[in-house]
Amino acid sequence: MTTLTPFHIAFPVDDLAAARHFYGTVLGCPEGRSSDEWIDFDLFGHQIVAHLKPRDPNAAPAHRNPVDGHDVPVPHFGVVLQPADWDALAEKLKAAGVKFVIEPYTRFKGQVGEQSTMFFLDPAGNALEFKAFADMSQLFAK
Numbered sequence: 001m002t003t004l005t006p007f008h009i010a011f012p013v014d015d016l017a018a019a020r021h022f023y024g025t026v027l028g029c030p031e032g033r034s035s036d037e038w039i040d041f042d043l044f045g046h047q048i049v050a051h052l053k054p055r056d057p058n059a060a061p062a063h064r065n066p067v068d069g070h071d072v073p074v075p076h077f078g079v080v081l082q083p084a085d086w087d088a089l090a091e092k093l094k095a096a097g098v099k100f101v102i103e104p105y106t107r108f109k110g111q112v113g114e115q116s117t118m119f120f121l122d123p124a125g126n127a128l129e130f131k132a133f134a135d136m137s138q139l140f141a142k
């Protein structure tokens with residue numbers, strides 16, 4: 001496996017104060033630069049940027065695709081963590097009262113690509129997935 005470089009993603013939020021609380025306090029992401037229109041966060045070494053965008057009352061609900069018996073929200077983003085870090089994050093989110101779209105569980109149990117996963121929404125409705133592999137060589141295994 002090659003050394004990974006940080007990715008960057010910009011995503012819409014309809015309330016910067018709520019985003020600051022969720023990403024900064026609940027998820028524990030250090031805050032970087034910000035303005036009245038956006039906030040940079042460090043998500044496990046990756047640069048994510050919450051950009052202010054008014055909520056569209058006519059927007060269609062998030063699309064979902066079936067995966068391992070669950071309806072996975074699309075689009076979504078997140079990070080692959082080490083198992084201990086994933087467990088700690090799951091407990092932190094539960095303690096904070098975060099409502100899961102898909103509760104923390106082991107997906108593809110006993111199969112190629114077995115992984116721990118969980119899905120939840122930020123206050124603006126953006127879907128996040130965090131996962132962990134006991135065997136990181138399974139990340140792209142077929």
